Amino acid sequence: MTNAQSWLLLEYRDDLPEKLYRLGENPDPYRLFDGTELAPCVDQSPLLVSVAENPSLMADFLAQPHDWAGLQIDSAQPLSNVLQHLRHILFIGFDGSRKGVLRYSNPRTASYFFPALEGGDLALWLGPIRRLSWYGATWRESADQQALWYSQENPHADQWRAIAGRKSFVLDEGQAQALQRQQTEKFLFHWWQQQSSLSFAEASSYLEEGMTSGFLSADSLSTYLAIRSDHRGATPPPRLPQGSDEVRLNHLKTSLERSATDKESHA
Structure with missing residues (x-):
């Protein structure tokens, strides 16, 4: 050879x-x-x-x-x-x-x-x-x-x-997904670097939640991540209502605040 x-x-x-x-x-x-x-x-x-x-x-x-x-x-x-x-x-x-x-x-x-x-x-x-x-x-x-x-x-x-x-x-699909994952994780990494106590694994799970819920723009996903990070101990609603990203994100924030309040009142 x-x-x-x-x-x-x-x-x-x-x-x-x-x-x-x-x-x-x-x-x-x-x-x-x-x-x-x-x-x-x-x-x-x-x-x-x-x-x-x-x-x-x-x-x-x-x-x-x-x-x-x-x-x-x-x-x-x-x-x-x-x-x-x-x-x-x-x-x-x-x-x-x-x-x-x-x-x-x-x-x-x-x-x-x-x-x-x-x-x-x-x-x-x-x-x-x-x-x-x-x-x-x-x-x-x-x-x-x-x-x-x-x-x-x-x-x-x-x-x-x-x-x-x-x-x-x-x-093929797998190769395209690998490159898409690169872009998704790049976006998440730069957002995560601005956080103080959130692990990358937690941030990744929140990002997956947000994308599964239909948030696709960088601004909407950044807001979703911020809301979830600010209410880490609260339980998110099983589904979000129809409507604009702003309406749905406001609903998420209100639900998480209510969930956190309920947990504190029963503590």
Whole structure:
């Protein structure tokens, strides 16, 4: 079996070029957006750098993972195949006819998306990549102050062959849900950071309640979370009335205040 080569695919940051040329022996990076629909944004493209030619860079990536945002890519296939595949999976289809860009090189996105892949889907998305590794965390893991090394293995990488004219990959339900969970937990994390005594697990249960009750906008969900957090010992009503979000949220607040009063009077 051919030995794998390794690359770092690094997310663009303003200080990235300076770090590459300060720490790398021979950075000579490849810009991921070159030759794609994102070419107009090439100045902010993720950069692909050879590990073999930049051992000092790789050593810092492993020793100081908090200082880097990116992926380690191991593959026995030619660089041209790896680059072709990395550029191909940038563009995705979802919700029928909608199209988008998958920021998989961001460790946060990678921490949600790649673990959601199973079996044949994993081989399909990783393509010529034998192993994909990164240091990152979901928003929930960040709330617990946990970050870890993730790794995904693809035993079919060496048999992968490039196919000309391949269509964009389409997200299945599980993959779309994983990315939606990323956005939901991001919203919750930023709200939760402003709280003093509420655990992330409690906040998550309140958010799930609110979404199940039909609150979908950020403003309505923020208000729902605040009301539930302010009345943590009260029992919420089994259902909320029909009407606008404002009417329903006022009903929730009144019901929780009444529930708290009743509990105090029977204490």
